[in-house]
Amino acid sequence: MVEVFQTSLNNQNDANRIIKHLQALFPEYLINFDLEDCDNILRVESSTGYIKVEPIMECVQNKGHEIAVLLDIVPKK
Numbered sequence: 001m002v003e004v005f006q007t008s009l010n011n012q013n014d015a016n017r018i019i020k021h022l023q024a025l026f027p028e029y030l031i032n033f034d035l036e037d038c039d040n041i042l043r044v045e046s047s048t049g050y051i052k053v054e055p056i057m058e059c060v061q062n063k064g065h066e067i068a069v070l071l072d073i074v075p076k077k
Contacts, residue, residue, distance in 0.1 A: 008040065010035060
């Protein structure tokens with residue numbers, strides 16, 4: 001499963017800090033930002049098929065940034 005979020009982040013240093021914090025909370029997720037995209041994408045991938053959306057959004061919001069779910073993607077098998 002992949003969750004794609006639109007964020008207000010535009011600084012790579014902030015993105016790196018948030019990734020580090022999220023990976024400490026969710027070591028089973030693959031997490032990255034695409035700040036080149038117009039939506040400043042946060043992409044979270046889980047091999048377990050379930051992603052905890054609310055805690056991710058709360059973490060980013062607590063760091064002073066806006067975030068909204070853009071897409072839910074279930075990989076094809």
